[in-house]
Amino acid sequence: MTNGASGVLLVVETRDGAIRETSRELFGIGRTLASETGGSLAAVVLGSGLDAAASEAAALGADRVLVADAPELAAFTVDAYAKAVDAAIDATSPAIVLLAGTTGGRDLAPFLATRRDAAYLVDCVRLARQDGSWVGTRPVYQGKVLTEVRAAGDGLTFATIHAGAFAAPEPDAGRTAETTALELNFAPGEIRVTVKDLVQAEAGPSNLEQAEVVVVGGRGLGEAANFKLAEDLASVLGGAVGATRAVTDLGWRPHYEQVGQTGKTIAPKLYIGLGVSGAVQHTVGIRGSDTIVAINRDPDAPIFKMADFGIVGDVQEIAPKLTEKLRAVRGG
Amino acid sequence: MKIVVLVKQVPDPNAVRFDPRAGDIQSGTPQVANEYDLHAMEAAIQIKEQQGDVEIVAVSLGQARETLNRCLAMGADRAIVVEDAALASGDSAVTAKALAAVLRAEGFDLILVGQETSDGGTGSVGPALAALLDVPVVSNVVALEQQEGRLTVQREIEDGRQVIDLAPPAILCALSGLNEPRYPSLKGIMAARRKPTEAKSAADLGLEADAVQSRVSWGALFVEEETAEGIILKDVDADSAVDQLVAFLQERKLV
Numbered sequence: 001m002t003n004g005a006s007g008v009l010l011v012v013e014t015r016d017g018a019i020r021e022t023s024r025e026l027f028g029i030g031r032t033l034a035s036e037t038g039g040s041l042a043a044v045v046l047g048s049g050l051d052a053a054a055s056e057a058a059a060l061g062a063d064r065v066l067v068a069d070a071p072e073l074a075a076f077t078v079d080a081y082a083k084a085v086d087a088a089i090d091a092t093s094p095a096i097v098l099l100a101g102t103t104g105g106r107d108l109a110p111f112l113a114t115r116r117d118a119a120y121l122v123d124c125v126r127l128a129r130q131d132g133s134w135v136g137t138r139p140v141y142q143g144k145v146l147t148e149v150r151a152a153g154d155g156l157t158f159a160t161i162h163a164g165a166f167a168a169p170e171p172d173a174g175r176t177a178e179t180t181a182l183e184l185n186f187a188p189g190e191i192r193v194t195v196k197d198l199v200q201a202e203a204g205p206s207n208l209e210q211a212e213v214v215v216v217g218g219r220g221l222g223e224a225a226n227f228k229l230a231e232d233l234a235s236v237l238g239g240a241v242g243a244t245r246a247v248t249d250l251g252w253r254p255h256y257e258q259v260g261q262t263g264k265t266i267a268p269k270l271y272i273g274l275g276v277s278g279a280v281q282h283t284v285g286i287r288g289s290d291t292i293v294a295i296n297r298d299p300d301a302p303i304f305k306m307a308d309f310g311i312v313g314d315v316q317e318i319a320p321k322l323t324e325k326l327r328a329v330r331g332g
Numbered sequence: 333m334k335i336v337v338l339v340k341q342v343p344d345p346n347a348v349r350f351d352p353r354a355g356d357i358q359s360g361t362p363q364v365a366n367e368y369d370l371h372a373m374e375a376a377i378q379i380k381e382q383q384g385d386v387e388i389v390a391v392s393l394g395q396a397r398e399t400l401n402r403c404l405a406m407g408a409d410r411a412i413v414v415e416d417a418a419l420a421s422g423d424s425a426v427t428a429k430a431l432a433a434v435l436r437a438e439g440f441d442l443i444l445v446g447q448e449t450s451d452g453g454t455g456s457v458g459p460a461l462a463a464l465l466d467v468p469v470v471s472n473v474v475a476l477e478q479q480e481g482r483l484t485v486q487r488e489i490e491d492g493r494q495v496i497d498l499a500p501p502a503i504l505c506a507l508s509g510l511n512e513p514r515y516p517s518l519k520g521i522m523a524a525r526r527k528p529t530e531a532k533s534a535a536d537l538g539l540e541a542d543a544v545q546s547r548v549s550w551g552a553l554f555v556e557e558e559t560a561e562g563i564i565l566k567d568v569d570a571d572s573a574v575d576q577l578v579a580f581l582q583e584r585k586l587v
Contacts, residue, residue: 015490015491020490075494076489076494078459078462078468078469079468102489102490103471103472103487103488103489103490104489106455106456106459106471107459107469107471108459109456109459110424110425110428110454110455110456110457110459110460110463111459111460111462111463111469112463113425113460114425114428114459114460114463114464115463118547119425119547119548120424120425120456120547120548121548122424122454122455122456123453123454140451140452140453140553141343141345141348141357141450141451141453141553142345142348142450142453144348144350144555145350145357145553145554145555146553146554146555146556147550147551147552147553147554148550148551148552149548149549149550149551150548150549150551151547151548151549152547192467192468192498192502193468193470193496193497193498193502194496194497194498195494195495195496196484196495196496196497197494197495198491198492198493198494198495199486199492199493199494199495200491200492213586237587245509246508248509249474249507249508249509250508261490262472262488262489262490269586270581270586291581291584291586293577293581298346299566300348300349300350304562304564305555305556305562306562307562307564308561308562308563308580309562309563309564309577309580309581310562310563310564310565311564311565311568311573311577312564312565312566312567313565313568313570313573314570317570318570318573318574321570321571321574322574322577322578325574325575325578326578326581326587329578329582329587330587
């Protein structure tokens with residue numbers, strides 16, 4: 001390490017004063033990498049009203065906790081969050097900064113890496129130190145394939161971590177850590193955008209989060225009218241209908257049916273994807289499902305890598321046959 | 333007002349197939365405009381239609397003549413392409429540095445770009461440009477209104493939609509929920525033939541070779557071994573596939 005940089009800094013996002021699940025997942029990999037650099041594990045916790053979150057960071061394994069607690073950090077903005085993380089980097093001189101692959105993390109990491117002329121490894125599903133370099137594995141081409149990305153490791157490096165790639169450690173409530181508040185003192189105009197409101201996704205009549213069976217339709221259904229295939233199948237199974245972001249973006253279905261990173265997280269006994277390709281933004285929301293079934297025309301669709309049962313074929317032909325057969329089975 | 337739209341030509345995501353021998357995607361995959369970039373382009377045109385006195389410049393790095401022609405046919409006024417193989421094969425930081433050089437030379441009030449590309453998909457270029465050009469960035473944009481010189485933007489995040497107020501200059505990264513990109517009209521396609529596309533080299537942009545060294549290298553592409561448990565039926569007729577699926581669901585007591 002040059003400049004005596006060692007150890008790992010975790011950028012920990014919170015919601016309503018608690019650490020977000022995707023940020024909790026940073027602590028296990030963070031601990032492993034900290035040992036590999038021969039340094040300690042620091043965490044900067046960001047948000048507003050963070051006493052509980054700071055203790056939680058210690059319980060999850062941080063040796064040192066920096067608390068960036070300010071009203072300006074209640075809502076995410078690149079300017080405010082970058083200032084706080086910058087201050088934490090200056091205070092800890094880490095070898096690597098790990099961020100969750102959230103919308104915020106994916107904004108902050110390239111912004112800060114560019115300002116500091118540092119390497120940035122995106123969306124890693126694996127990350128290790130090899131012969132002094134940082135080597136990450138990440139999905140590319142919309143998750144169809146993986147590649148290994150490598151950075152020299154001779155200076156500060158940033159990495160975002162793919163949601164669900166690493167397990168969050170069990171918290172140890174007895175654990176404590178050196179905890180410091182970061183003095184940020186935001187100047188007027190320093191945050192160049194104003195967050196006026198947060199519009200919560202409309203709850204809607206859907207019971208997606210409780211349903212034991214969820215049938216999700218993706219863009220592979222072809223058009224809005226073909227969602228009838230998903231509705232019919234869900235109906236015969238007594239399940240709920242969900243949609244991918246591509247579908248809600250197209251206006252085929254209401255936003256409250258969206259499943260994934262910016263929609264609902266579901267954990268049904270049975271998930272059936274019709275024309276769902278399995279983009280990361282969607283699969284992070286379904287990984288708690290017990291059984292995953294996928295029907296898609298594209299044999300390379302990433303959903304088949306996590307499916308318990310998959311059929312490569314024409315969803316418009318197969319789905320009605322499946323509904324009919326299930327109706328016969330259940331009726332008989 | 334001057335709006336610069338950043339676009340990239342990418343392998344058609346619907347045609348991308350992995351070639352295990354090459355450790356890459358199949359060669360000869362058709363190239364298309366990156367989808368999110370077309371939403372950025374559409375947003376620029378809508379601002380121009382609403383406001384009138386707007387110049388739209390489409391900018392791309394790497395081979396992108398067809399994509400730029402499409403942007404011109406949609407309604408961009410002119411295009412700039414940086415056709416430098418070394419720059420085009422660089423990492424996202426190199427891409428951002430090259431585009432920043434174009435943007436500094438051009439000047440801009442607003443930069444619109446797709447949230448991410450369908451190939452590398454780092455989503456890094458918008459935030460990196462914000463750092464290089466010292467302007468604010470708002471990502472994951474799904475709604476955009478312009479009034480009296482200010483922008484009201486909605487961005488989609490994990491907790492809902494943030495409603496954001498800001499003033500140009502700024503960088504906005506578009507998602508597909510933002511709008512429906514128009515198809516070029518015949519009139520637009522004819523008009524595009526008379527619109528200029530300017531080619532620039534790294535030297536034109538004053539970029540020194542060592543200033544644009546990639547810090548992150550990509551290895552060969554690969555896929556994980558299929559998980560043993562997953563049953564994937566290929567080339568099985570629909571009736572037989574459905575029978576097998578129903579038997580599987582019954583075995584797991586799911587029906």
